[in-house]
Amino acid sequence: MSKRLQPEDAAARCARLFQREHASWLAPGGDGAAWPLVLPLGAPTERDAAVEPEAIRAWVQAWAGWPGPGQVSWQTRQWPRLGEQRLPAALRLASAEEVADLAGQGSRWRRAAARHRALVEACDALREAPTRQRVFDALADYADDDVERLLALLRWAAAHPASGLGLRQLPVEGLDTKWVEQRKGLIADLVSALRPAPDGEPAGRDLIALLGLAQPPARLRIRLLCPALRRQVGGLGDIEAPIAQLAALPIAPRLALVVENLDSGLALPELPGAVAPMKLGHAVGLLDQLPWLAPARVVYWGDIDTHGFVMLDRARRALPQVESLLMDRDTLLAHRALWGEEPQPHPGGDLVRLNAAERQVFDGLAGDVWGPRVRLEQERLPWARVLAALQPLAG
Numbered sequence: 001m002s003k004r005l006q007p008e009d010a011a012a013r014c015a016r017l018f019q020r021e022h023a024s025w026l027a028p029g030g031d032g033a034a035w036p037l038v039l040p041l042g043a044p045t046e047r048d049a050a051v052e053p054e055a056i057r058a059w060v061q062a063w064a065g066w067p068g069p070g071q072v073s074w075q076t077r078q079w080p081r082l083g084e085q086r087l088p089a090a091l092r093l094a095s096a097e098e099v100a101d102l103a104g105q106g107s108r109w110r111r112a113a114a115r116h117r118a119l120v121e122a123c124d125a126l127r128e129a130p131t132r133q134r135v136f137d138a139l140a141d142y143a144d145d146d147v148e149r150l151l152a153l154l155r156w157a158a159a160h161p162a163s164g165l166g167l168r169q170l171p172v173e174g175l176d177t178k179w180v181e182q183r184k185g186l187i188a189d190l191v192s193a194l195r196p197a198p199d200g201e202p203a204g205r206d207l208i209a210l211l212g213l214a215q216p217p218a219r220l221r222i223r224l225l226c227p228a229l230r231r232q233v234g235g236l237g238d239i240e241a242p243i244a245q246l247a248a249l250p251i252a253p254r255l256a257l258v259v260e261n262l263d264s265g266l267a268l269p270e271l272p273g274a275v276a277p278m279k280l281g282h283a284v285g286l287l288d289q290l291p292w293l294a295p296a297r298v299v300y301w302g303d304i305d306t307h308g309f310v311m312l313d314r315a316r317r318a319l320p321q322v323e324s325l326l327m328d329r330d331t332l333l334a335h336r337a338l339w340g341e342e343p344q345p346h347p348g349g350d351l352v353r354l355n356a357a358e359r360q361v362f363d364g365l366a367g368d369v370w371g372p373r374v375r376l377e378q379e380r381l382p383w384a385r386v387l388a389a390l391q392p393l394a395g
């Protein structure tokens with residue numbers, strides 16, 4: 001029996017097509033490139049009509065009463081026994097709007113298309129930009145007030161590419177920082193298209209930079225592990241502040257213990273003359289902005305995983321005297337029961353500041369020598385083992 005497309009089959013096919021392609025239809029030429037869409041409805045034979053006459057009759061009647069969207073074309077067939085028959089041949093859908101209507105998405109499509117026209121009228125630079133899925137969803141589903149805020153923000157961003165203002169200072173009516181924070185990805189999509197990066201340069205996803213706003217100052221949290229150092233700053237022992245302010249502290253520590261995990265840093269015992277910068281992550285290179293660290297002994301304690309050694313390399317680029325602690329092969333292999341799996345190992349690159357022993361561990365981790373994606377997070381180490389490693393630093 002020949003395959004015949006029923007109205008519900010055509011609707012399902014359009015629904016799948018809409019789901020897969022609709023965002024691209026808003027792009028330049030997207031509304032005309034694929035149209036008309038012609039769906040063949042089938043070509044039953046005389047034998048089909050003889051074997052299942054009721055099914056063929058119902059199929060013809062279904063398309064004879066087709067109310068739209070689209071237009072059904074018909075063909076006349078001359079059969080030897082049954083004579084001339086007028087049969088539906090194809091459904092012609094002239095536009096994305098007709099496909100959306102048949103897919104049950106007509107309202108969303110018309111709303112998105114109208115708002116997209118307003119978008120490119122507000123910012124002509126977006127006319128040639130492809131439409132990401134979340135941009136389409138915003139145009140289709142946002143309340144009118146939210147769309148107006150978005151358009152106002154984009155107009156302002158286009159006119160002020162490097163204002164240097166803070167996010168809270170933007171002179172856009174109805175805009176607030178919470179609204180922007182909840183839509184960071186969407187706004188970044190649109191502003192990156194509005195202001196593409198030069199050829200060969202990554203566009204970046206930092207919304208503050210994309211909007212040309214003032215970057216908030218980098219902050220750092222440190223603990224002063226020594227009573228004498230705490231007295232020099234009015235008794236404060238746990239301080240979080242912009243790095244520029246911490247740089248001005250009137251202290252001269254003999255030791256800095258850089259700890260990646262915050263809870264581990266907060267658990268550190270008293271150490272004479274010591275400070276503990278905590279949870280810097282890949283921003284560990286900022287340590288060179290603390291002048292009182294330059295003459296100090298600096299020890300870095302991070303996870304035994306590929307990212308941990310990348311951070312160690314960056315710390316040593318900032319302060320060449322950096323030593324590593326509890327990031328050696330023996331520590332890793334002695335705690336096999338505590339291993340986890342690193343979700344996304346770092347590709348490495350030129351980690352030229354690792355010493356031979358550190359590089360050996362990094363290469364073993366990156367090469368899955370001890371198993372796939374092995375990591376030993378510092379917070380999993382027994383605290384007694386940590387205290388034993390810290391003891392030589394107390395002198």
